[in-house]
Amino acid sequence: MRVNVAIIGGGPSGLLLAQLLHQSGIDAIVLERKTREYVLSRIRAGVLERGIVDLMVKAGAADRLQAESFTHDGTVIAYKGESFAIPFSKYTAHPVTVYGQTELTRDLYDAREAVNGKTLFNVEDVVINNAKSSSPSIDCIVDGKQVHIDCDYIAGCDGFHGVSRQTIPPEARREYEKNYPFGWLGILSETKPVHEELIYANSDRGFALCSMRNERLSRYYLQCDTNDHIDNWSDAQFWDELKKRIPEKFADTLESGPSIEKSIAPLRSFVCEPMQWGRLFLCGDAAHIVPPTGAKGLNTAASDVHYLFTALKQWYAEKDHQLLDTYSQTALKRVWKVERFSWWMTTMLHRFPDQSDFDLQIQSAELDFLRESESAQASLATNYVGLPY
Numbered sequence: 001m002r003v004n005v006a007i008i009g010g011g012p013s014g015l016l017l018a019q020l021l022h023q024s025g026i027d028a029i030v031l032e033r034k035t036r037e038y039v040l041s042r043i044r045a046g047v048l049e050r051g052i053v054d055l056m057v058k059a060g061a062a063d064r065l066q067a068e069s070f071t072h073d074g075t076v077i078a079y080k081g082e083s084f085a086i087p088f089s090k091y092t093a094h095p096v097t098v099y100g101q102t103e104l105t106r107d108l109y110d111a112r113e114a115v116n117g118k119t120l121f122n123v124e125d126v127v128i129n130n131a132k133s134s135s136p137s138i139d140c141i142v143d144g145k146q147v148h149i150d151c152d153y154i155a156g157c158d159g160f161h162g163v164s165r166q167t168i169p170p171e172a173r174r175e176y177e178k179n180y181p182f183g184w185l186g187i188l189s190e191t192k193p194v195h196e197e198l199i200y201a202n203s204d205r206g207f208a209l210c211s212m213r214n215e216r217l218s219r220y221y222l223q224c225d226t227n228d229h230i231d232n233w234s235d236a237q238f239w240d241e242l243k244k245r246i247p248e249k250f251a252d253t254l255e256s257g258p259s260i261e262k263s264i265a266p267l268r269s270f271v272c273e274p275m276q277w278g279r280l281f282l283c284g285d286a287a288h289i290v291p292p293t294g295a296k297g298l299n300t301a302a303s304d305v306h307y308l309f310t311a312l313k314q315w316y317a318e319k320d321h322q323l324l325d326t327y328s329q330t331a332l333k334r335v336w337k338v339e340r341f342s343w344w345m346t347t348m349l350h351r352f353p354d355q356s357d358f359d360l361q362i363q364s365a366e367l368d369f370l371r372e373s374e375s376a377q378a379s380l381a382t383n384y385v386g387l388p389y
């Protein structure tokens with residue numbers, strides 16, 4: 001089989017790239033290790049920057065998003081039992097959009113099927129061949145049969161545990177990593193969100209986040225130990241702890257209910273440089289990871305896809321390789337700014353086991369400054385709604 005672009009990974013990065021390429025007449029295939037149902041069973045991001053919404057429109061996959069999502073003009077920061085709002089619209093031109101990654105991925109799969117896009121599921125033993133040559137290829141096994149795919153370019157959209165990043169020789173890649181001493185315990189419940197906007201809470205018991213998917217679907221997170229397990233948390237224990245971590249005015253009105261999903265995610269910052277190796281280009285979690293405190297994981301996967309799609313489009317339309325040659329440094333410029341913001345939000349809002357009294361005072365001063373300073377709020381808003389591509 002031969003395609004222009006072979007995409008490893010059928011998560012949001014791979015699917016968004018495939019759809020954008022299709023819209024420009026560039027032939028692609030998506031190779032996904034799992035089934036569509038499995039991919040859609042994952043509960044992840046919930047807040048979209050303007051950039052990914054615009055890309056979904058460009059990809060022809062935004063009808064449901066535009067019909068069912070809603071916009072948030074700000075967010076709430078809570079600490080010491082009090083809270084304050086940060087009005088994005090006072091400092092930026094765009095709000096954020098609330099729409100679950102699961103639904104966005106579902107829309108992309110539906111759009112791909114509508115155009116009969118080639119997608120292989122249950123793909124195993126993916127091997128990338130000759131990425132540094134002008135004729136790369138992929139070998140893999142699908143339903144027990146060997147499949148060989150010749151292509152012009154390969155997009156590694158296979159997430160943190162995929163094969164793409166590992167194809168870059170260890171001596172040719174530099175990896176930066178910071179592991180946080182806590183995780184996030186998240187639940188989904190068919191309850192009314194506690195507030196119409198998100199609440200990021202720093203409490204002496206640890207971080208909490210109150211988010212949502214719609215008016216009757218809430219998403220909550222609690223900072224937990226790295227070795228914690230969902231079996232240690234009954235729904236009642238989760239709700240009790242959440243109420244202790246958010247200001248009373250919210251806790252008193254919190255609607256609890258049975259969890260329909262419960263999971264724990266580790267928190268890390270990670271960047272792989274470079275994000276390309278010959279004709280292999282990494283996008284999204286395959287290249288970088290952020291702690292979800294800044295709601296940047298999915299959104300930065302989208303900016304990578306924008307840069308790679310634009311570069312591929314320039315090559316196929318004008319045989320100009322310049323954007324492809326500079327993809328990694330272009331993408332990394334924005335990636336590092338997002339890494340900084342996500343680290344800053346995480347450091348400001350979480351309690352660290354080794355925090356000294358001095359550290360706690362500094363964290364408190366950071367939050368006081370954010371509450372009192374318009375320039376500090378403008379900086380948070382500018383980063384949160386999404387830096388320009």
Ligand code: FAS
Nearest residue numbers: 009011012013033045158159162265284285292295297298
């Ligand atoms: P993904 O990991 O989503 O997709 C990669 C795909 O490649 C997967 O479907 C995988 O099955 C497939 N794959 C892997 N190896 C393969 C192989 N060898 N061959 C073929 N296919 C292969 N971000 C936020 O902004 N907010 C959040 O709250 C949030 N929560 C998260 C919770 C968890 C547990 C995780 C892991 C991530 C979370 N993220 C969050 C980040 C998340 O949204 C990612 O940024 C986003 O999924 C990135 O999309 P992709 O780059 O497509 O990677």
Ligand code: PHB
Nearest residue numbers: 045046211292293294295
């Ligand atoms: C979510 O709704 O899942 C969510 C929202 C904002 C974040 C992280 C996760 O920063």
